[in-house]
Amino acid sequence: KQEVTQIPAALSVPEGENLVLNCSFTDSAIYNLQWFRQDPGKGLTSLLLIQSSQREQTSGRLNASLDKSSGRSTLYIAASQPGDSATYLCAATKAAGNKLTFGGGTRVLVKP
């Protein structure tokens, strides 16, 4: 059974610092891994999706890496801004069309 863990559960940084968010998974036989952002009281917004054959994906200030052999993914957010404050969730899926298994999330606060 896949288990996804995100540490730390919460993170506070001053504006301008780079953010590093960690995600680990127990079963390396994943189909893909996604990173989401959730704002309080809102739904989830997909940030990046990494297929199992890929090592990383980039979108603007966001970069996500995937290391299947070690069961880890890392989300980097460069030059953080107060607007980046949110909860970030990673989720893995085992096969096409299959359910996502979510981590518990990392709650990020970027202080102006």
Place this chain on the structure above:
Amino acid sequence: NAGVMQNPRHLVRRRGQEARLRCSPMKGHSHVYWYRQLPEEGLKFMVYLQKENIIDESGMPKERFSAEFPKEGPSILRIQQVVRGDSAAYFCASAGALANEKLFFGSGTQLSVL
């Protein structure tokens, strides 16, 4: 997550009543997933449906919960005889072709059971 519509946004029920949560997927999407987020917990998978078919309901409680995705109309998550422990945010997500697995989530329905 634009395009996946969930209603109502907030639903208040008394213990023993029924709750009906609706989800209209993005246009052209035929795959719908329901997830539940309990207070201070992560999202847990409940059920995966395609049009008129339940594909995977392994995350859904065996009693009181049911889901459908009819040929016409939204997907419905139905909870009968609600209890306080059902209070949670219920999220729906949709996906298009399986080759592109990006999920698009709705804003959720916050169910409060009094």
